[in-house]
Amino acid sequence: MNMDLLHDITFYILYGAAALAAFVIVERGIFFSFNLRQAKRLETVLRHQTQHVDELPGEVTRRKSLPLEMVRQLFEQKRGLATHKDLEDLSESIYIATRSKLMHGLWILETVVTAAPLLGLLGTILGIIDTFKALAVAGVSDPGEVSRGIGTALYATALGIAIALMGMVFHNYFQDRIERITDHLKILLLRAGMGTSFQAEHDEGVAPARYQPA
Numbered sequence: 001m002n003m004d005l006l007h008d009i010t011f012y013i014l015y016g017a018a019a020l021a022a023f024v025i026v027e028r029g030i031f032f033s034f035n036l037r038q039a040k041r042l043e044t045v046l047r048h049q050t051q052h053v054d055e056l057p058g059e060v061t062r063r064k065s066l067p068l069e070m071v072r073q074l075f076e077q078k079r080g081l082a083t084h085k086d087l088e089d090l091s092e093s094i095y096i097a098t099r100s101k102l103m104h105g106l107w108i109l110e111t112v113v114t115a116a117p118l119l120g121l122l123g124t125i126l127g128i129i130d131t132f133k134a135l136a137v138a139g140v141s142d143p144g145e146v147s148r149g150i151g152t153a154l155y156a157t158a159l160g161i162a163i164a165l166m167g168m169v170f171h172n173y174f175q176d177r178i179e180r181i182t183d184h185l186k187i188l189l190l191r192a193g194m195g196t197s198f199q200a201e202h203d204e205g206v207a208p209a210r211y212q213p214a
Contacts, residue, residue, distance in 0.1 A: 120160020
């Protein structure tokens with residue numbers, strides 16, 4: 001078995017993992033930044049009298065965003081609801097679906113954080129095995145060559161740890177972004193639910209009550 005080839009393949013996998021992690025970091029960074037900004041802007045203009053996204057200012061509806069789509073779904077689906085409980089269930093289902101979209105792609109970072117050090121260690125082991133095989137064939141004629149071979153092998157571990165650290169830092173940062181965005185999403189759902197009239201109250205001939213969050 002060619003240990004040198006396996007050692008090189010391990011390095012290629014590590015470089016690929018680093019490139020993939022960098023792509024996810026850039027994509028999720030832009031995604032979270034945009035949606036957090038849009039959620040804050042939408043929160044400032046959403047009033048309890050608002051019952052359709054067309055009533056919102058054009059600057060917050062011009063570009064599609066996760067918070068805007070969430071509010072749009074609630075406005076469209078809350079019509080004809082019978083009780084407050086139906087509205088709460090609808091809001092919770094929309095919130096869960098929206099939160100799952102925020103988590104999209106983060107499993108890649110988690111995988112890289114876990115796998116990169118192990119791949120680095122594997123590369124180091126393969127490199128050391130290859131070095132000792134060369135020594136067994138040629139003998140110890142130059143200690144510098146031995147040190148250089150082991151140093152190259154250890155580079156794989158250092159690279160794997162560096163990739164894992166980078167992924168861990170950004171993964172924790174994104175978790176904080178998610179918590180901040182979800183806080184704003186909850187506020188938006190509460191505000192979008194205000195002013196809802198319920199069908200059961202109409203059927204009973206009672207003046208329609210307006211939903212007000214506790």
